Amino acid sequence: MTPERIAELRAILDADLLDQGTAFYMACDDLPSALDTIEAQQRRIEELEAALKPFADDAAAYDPDQFDDHDHAYCSRFEVGHLRSARSALQPKEPS
Numbered sequence: 001m002t003p004e005r006i007a008e009l010r011a012i013l014d015a016d017l018l019d020q021g022t023a024f025y026m027a028c029d030d031l032p033s034a035l036d037t038i039e040a041q042q043r044r045i046e047e048l049e050a051a052l053k054p055f056a057d058d059a060a061a062y063d064p065d066q067f068d069d070h071d072h073a074y075c076s077r078f079e080v081g082h083l084r085s086a087r088s089a090l091q092p093k094e095p096s
Helices: 003-015 017-062 080-089
Strands: none
Touching (some): 003 017
16 A cells, blocks of 8 residues: 555545545555555565674674774674675565
C-alpha cells in the first residue's frame, strides 16, 4: 500500500465518517499488496541484519567504550566475504 493510497483512504474517512465501510472495503482490496510489501521489507531487514552481524559481533573486542570510535579496528575477525555481503546488502534493490 503506497503512501498515496493511505492518504486517499484517510481522506475518505475524514470526509464522511459514515463512509467508513467504503474505506474499509477499499483497504481490504489493498491488503494483499500491503502484505507483500511487509514480507519484502521483512526479507530486506533480515538481509541487512545478516550483513551487519559480523561487524556487530566484532564490536565486543572493543568494549568498554574508551572514546576510541575514530580509531582503526585491529582485532577484527570479519572476512572479505563479510565486506562484500555488506556492500551487496546496501545496494538499491528492485521491488520484487
